[in-house]
Amino acid sequence: xxxxxxxxxxxxxxxxxxLGHLVFTSPKYKLWVAFLILIIIFGMFGYYRQLRYGLEVTxxxxxxxxxxxxxxxxxxxxxxxxxxxxxxxxxxxxxxWARPLTRISxxxxxxxxxxxxxxxxxxMGRPDxxxxxxxxxxxxSPIIWDVIIISTYLTISLLLLFISLLPDIAVCRDKLTAxxxxxxxxxxxLAINWKNSDVQIAKLRKVTTILAITVLPVAxxxxxxxxxxxxxxxxxxxxxxxxxxxxxxGAFMAGAAVIIFAMYLLRIHxxxxxxxxxxxxxxxxxxLVLLSLVYLYFNINEYxxxxxxxxxxxxxxxxxxxxxxxxxxYWLVQVGGLILPIIFLIFRPFRRPLPIFIxxxxxxxxxxxxxxxxxxxxxxxPYLPIQGVDESYLHYNPTWEEWAITMASFAWLLLIITVLIxxxxxxxxxxxxxxxxEVEPKSLKNEAS
Amino acid sequence: xxxxxxxxTTISRLSILLIIVYLNSSFMYGQDSMEDASIxxxxxxxxxxxxxxxxATDQEGxxxxxLELYFYVKRTFSLLPIGDPFNSTDExxxxxxxxxxxxxxxxxxxxxxxxxxFESDLYNDMTVEVTKDWGIPIIIxxxxxxxxxxxxxxxxxxxxxxxxxxSMIAAVWYIICYIIxxxxxxxxxxx
Numbered sequence: 001x002x003x004x005x006x007x008x009x010x011x012x013x014x015x016x017x018x019l020g021h022l023v024f025t026s027p028k029y030k031l032w033v034a035f036l037i038l039i040i041i042f043g044m045f046g047y048y049r050q051l052r053y054g055l056e057v058t059x060x061x062x063x064x065x066x067x068x069x070x071x072x073x074x075x076x077x078x079x080x081x082x083x084x085x086x087x088x089x090x091x092x093x094x095x096x097w098a099r100p101l102t103r104i105s106x107x108x109x110x111x112x113x114x115x116x117x118x119x120x121x122x123x124m125g126r127p128d129x130x131x132x133x134x135x136x137x138x139x140x141s142p143i144i145w146d147v148i149i150i151s152t153y154l155t156i157s158l159l160l161l162f163i164s165l166l167p168d169i170a171v172c173r174d175k176l177t178a179x180x181x182x183x184x185x186x187x188x189x190l191a192i193n194w195k196n197s198d199v200q201i202a203k204l205r206k207v208t209t210i211l212a213i214t215v216l217p218v219a220x221x222x223x224x225x226x227x228x229x230x231x232x233x234x235x236x237x238x239x240x241x242x243x244x245x246x247x248x249x250g251a252f253m254a255g256a257a258v259i260i261f262a263m264y265l266l267r268i269h270x271x272x273x274x275x276x277x278x279x280x281x282x283x284x285x286x287x288l289v290l291l292s293l294v295y296l297y298f299n300i301n302e303y304x305x306x307x308x309x310x311x312x313x314x315x316x317x318x319x320x321x322x323x324x325x326x327x328x329x330y331w332l333v334q335v336g337g338l339i340l341p342i343i344f345l346i347f348r349p350f351r352r353p354l355p356i357f358i359x360x361x362x363x364x365x366x367x368x369x370x371x372x373x374x375x376x377x378x379x380x381x382p383y384l385p386i387q388g389v390d391e392s393y394l395h396y397n398p399t400w401e402e403w404a405i406t407m408a409s410f411a412w413l414l415l416i417i418t419v420l421i422x423x424x425x426x427x428x429x430x431x432x433x434x435x436x437x438e439v440e441p442k443s444l445k446n447e448a449s
Numbered sequence: 450x451x452x453x454x455x456x457x458t459t460i461s462r463l464s465i466l467l468i469i470v471y472l473n474s475s476f477m478y479g480q481d482s483m484e485d486a487s488i489x490x491x492x493x494x495x496x497x498x499x500x501x502x503x504x505a506t507d508q509e510g511x512x513x514x515x516l517e518l519y520f521y522v523k524r525t526f527s528l529l530p531i532g533d534p535f536n537s538t539d540e541x542x543x544x545x546x547x548x549x550x551x552x553x554x555x556x557x558x559x560x561x562x563x564x565x566x567f568e569s570d571l572y573n574d575m576t577v578e579v580t581k582d583w584g585i586p587i588i589i590x591x592x593x594x595x596x597x598x599x600x601x602x603x604x605x606x607x608x609x610x611x612x613x614x615x616s617m618i619a620a621v622w623y624i625i626c627y628i629i630x631x632x633x634x635x636x637x638x639x640x
Contacts, residue, residue, distance in 0.1 A: 138603040210624060
């Protein structure tokens with residue numbers, strides 16, 4: 001009954017396709033949300049135990065003081081760069097084909113940066129003392145630079161999402177009637193009196209360009225500063241000037257893979273085949289090859305020098321990665337998550353939706369374990385070994401609490417994205433602004449007059 | 450009451466044993482009874498050479514020969530041994546030790562010198578502490594005058610770093626504020 005009434009509201013098929021999911025809630029969606037909440041509850045229980053008994057419940061000890069929480073943090077920061085990749089780099093380079101991907105990339109960026117900030121607090125033994133970081137701020141500390149840049153990037157990501165959403169929120173406010181009151185209220189407040197007037201459009205166009213330019217240095221800074229947390233610490237594997245570009249290039253690669261992954265799921269579950277086409281997968285596949293090649297280049301730089309010299313602990317670290325304890329993971333990540341995807345994606349048939357979806361899944365998996373390999377083996381080779389170390393210091397096998405919390409952080413990420421998709425159009429509905437950019441300035445003037 | 454003979458014999462034998470044990474022990478302790486030594490410390494300085502002189506005497510004021518003494522200077526967490534590892538008094542009961550010139554003292558150059566006598570067969574363990582201004586006075590820098598550096602306290606961060614970071618934050622947040630302000634203006638447009 002309700003459904004029939006709503007179908008009449010959508011004037012065009014296009015409207016129904018891109019706005020339909022905001023109105024109808026499928027049982028599949030409810031099941032998915034319930035599943036995510038279940039994982040979150042389990043993770044919360046793990047976190048309760050961590051708060052109750054302290055970080056002792058984790059496998060982190062004096063040597064490995066940064067565990068999977070921090071590798072997870074680096075991963076989240078990495079994928080948050082995807083917002084700037086699509087909304088800034090591709091946009092400023094006039095890659096119009098990427099337009100339908102802007103919204104989802106911005107949503108992922110916002111969700112990832114929120115989770116990155118939260119996971120840092122989870123890693124703290126005394127989260128209640130978090131504000132001491134602010135009140136006892138020491139500007140010389142790279143950790144403070146990271147806190148500053150994360151909050152800045154979070155703000156910019158939210159603005160980026162909001163600005164591109166604004167005309168669409170107004171569309172939701174005006175067109176969606178069969179929605180609960182709170183949703184109507186939310187659209188009304190968030191639409192900030194948007195009337196689609198020329199003056200408003202001109203102003204919004206201006207800030208969109210300003211923001212697209214601003215987000216780029218901030219995005220580079222956020223991941224470079226994250227790499228400096230490691231590069232400024234004297235440890236084997238981190239003591240490298242290559243770390244900044246190495247992290248940034250890896251982030252763009254992981255981000256592109258995440259977008260492809262999300263594109264496929266959206267296409268299937270929201271039935272958006274007309275908007276996310278095979279061409280998009282093909283283009284994103286090419287982009288992923290390019291970004292992976294850049295990352296491969298920095299990987300060679302990162303490992304060749306120390307592997308050629310094999311000096312002291314640095315050499316031990318390399319041996320551990322190449323042939324030692326971490327060798328299986330290392331080669332799986334490098335071959336399965338980097339080299340093979342490049343080879344496969346060079347060929348067009350592998351850039352079709354399903355193959356590229358599977359390949360990007362391996363790239364994402366590789367990207368996560370790559371962060372594990374960056375963080376943990378380095379910590380197990382300190383330059384100043386402690387005398388009479390406890391046996392537990394020498395290994396790091398994350399406990400179930402750590403896995404539960406990490407899984408919960410992923411569930412949070414997915415839940416935030418899911419809720420954002422449920423609340424706002426995931427394909428830009430109102431692209432009048434975007435269209436106007438294509439119009440010659442002269443004709444724009446005529447239109448305004 | 451008359452005790453059986455064998456009990457009598459046992460008691461008398463035990464009594465004799467106890468008396469022997471008692472006498473023996475009192476004899477042994479009497480032989481080894483420890484006394485306190487007395488250690489006096491004097492200092493002499495000639496042509497820049499500083500010499501610490503420790504003289505050991507017994508209760509009767511007679512010099513103790515061949516008495517091992519250990520010399521230290523008190524540091525923050527422990528005692529720093531100074532001089533030779535082993536120092537024994539000569540026939541006059543004296544140890545002369547050349548004192549190092551380069552030990553940091555307190556703000557006035559005072560050093561707390563500790564002389565220990567321990568594990569001697571004849572004399573009780575003892576410790577003598579004397580203060581002498583033979584150290585190099587240390588200058589405690591006013592924390593406010595600490596040089597600006599990457600490793601200094603928060604208040605003394607390098608100025609270039611503060612200026613650089615502040616200007617970068619200001620630039621980005623100026624743009625953010627400008628965008629928020631523009632959004633506010635957009636919301637006020639009546640068309």
